[in-house]
Amino acid sequence: MQIKELTNYLEHIAPLSFQESYDNSGLLLGEKSDEINQALISLDITEEVLDEAIASKCDIIIAHHPFIFKGVKKIGNSHWIDRCIRKAIKHNIAIYAIHTNLDNVHTGVNKKIADKIELINTKILAPKKEMLSKLTVFVPNEHSDKVLKEMYNAGAGDIGNYDHCSFQVEGTGTFRGNEESNPAIGKTGQEEHVAETRCEVLVANHKIHSVLLAMTHAHPYEEVAHYITPLSNINQEVGSGMIGDLPKPVESRAFLNDLKDKMNLNVIRHTKITSDKITKVAVCGGSGSFLLNASIAKGADIFITADFKYHDFFEANDQIIIADIGHYESEVFTKELLLDTLTKNFTKFAFRLSQVDTNPIKYL
Missing domain, CATH: 3.40.1390.30 (NIF3 (NGG1p interacting factor 3)-like)
Structure with missing residues (x-):
């Protein structure tokens, strides 16, 4: 191929x-x-x-x-x-x-680590912002289902574990075409009032182009009234690191020994043991020291990553265990x-x- x-x-x-x-x-x-x-x-x-x-x-x-x-x-x-x-x-x-x-998708590198150490209820540790937009388009009522279906197929309307998500409001659209127009509804030079549906969907920014193509292809109008609104919302499926729970609490040293077996490690560099049991675990493949504060803020008992510098280990501040397992070992x-x-x-x-x-x- x-x-x-x-x-x-x-x-x-x-x-x-x-x-x-x-x-x-x-x-x-x-x-x-x-x-x-x-x-x-x-x-x-x-x-x-x-x-x-x-x-x-x-x-x-x-x-x-x-x-x-x-x-x-x-x-x-x-x-x-x-x-x-x-x-x-x-x-x-x-x-x-x-x-x-691949690090930044919820099915990527960090999900693989989470699966290796058998975490459940996994979520992105530090989701990214400003990766979503709202697309609003106005469609004649009888065509709204068709237009939305094509937009969904192109990647619009996904929110977490749900798809085909939209918000729809019916109203009246008006327009008047000039002498060069070829309106699908009404006549050139005549003001028209059409029962329309205002359709709003979320679109990941990297899918906007394909969704717009699908929308335009399915829409009956010669000129499609629409607009795109950038959003500051976080995208729960894109971002750095991952956090999850163990099926049941595990004694801290036993967890570290089990981690060595599951990740095939020669050695683990770690800070002092600050809790008797491990319940919530944060992970980041590769160099993850930038996620230490996020791991603490989200209540992780241990943060598994690599490439911590000497002085950065002090930033655990008795609030979390840092386990540096090595860059290669975390991503192999x-x-x-x-x-x-x-x-x-x-x-x-x-x-x-x-x-x-x-x-x-x-x-x-």
Whole structure:
């Protein structure tokens, strides 16, 4: 198949607009029209991963971490990124990164961690704001169901676990077409009064374009009266980290030992034990120290993440246990997450899990 078939799906489950401003997710090498036959799924891009792709005849690598992160001013042979770029191009291997956009969806990296440690009642820890808009459109009464149906199919009207959500008010619309108009109702140059429904739906900002196309296609009018209102509401399905409950309270040290087993950890760096039992757990794959205050505010007994600096551990302030499990260790199961969802949706395409340990940190 073509690369775009794969990338369209990946950007459906984790839209590129969800990535952080500093990130570089997306297709880093390759053209969307290129043909591919096998994909390798990896946490990172390294020379060893590229060698694995070459040996297994994979022509695209789907990685969590983008290896081209900052500006590349020249491509030589002295730096590992340069060598990766040269090798990928030489062997015609496309590279796609799905990074903070996958972190920020409620079915992404943090949900995988939550599932591994068997959390229930999970929610986004720090939901994002200003990612939703209200779309209002005025439709003749007899056409409102058809127009709304097409808008729903394009992604409008979703609120949490509910879809087809709208607010509708009936009223009277007026208009008069000039000599160049071709009105669906009434005559040119004549003021018309039409029984209309004012339809309001929520739309995620990244879906507005497709919803507008669907609305315009289904609407009977030559000119569609509508407007879009940006909202400051939080989007409960997009944001950083995740918080949830254990099925029943667990003694704190027993929980830490169980965490080592479930996440396959060599070591856990943690602050002092501040509570006898763990009930509520916050998690963030990768570097999550910025979510410490949110974890405390939402009543978590422990915050599981990575990359805490020495002085940041003091900020636990006897209010929470910080458990730093390592960056690689917190995200390595992202490979399984991607493999599971891709094989379910592309049943006739080959996906391979990378067997290369890309963790740059070693333990004695």
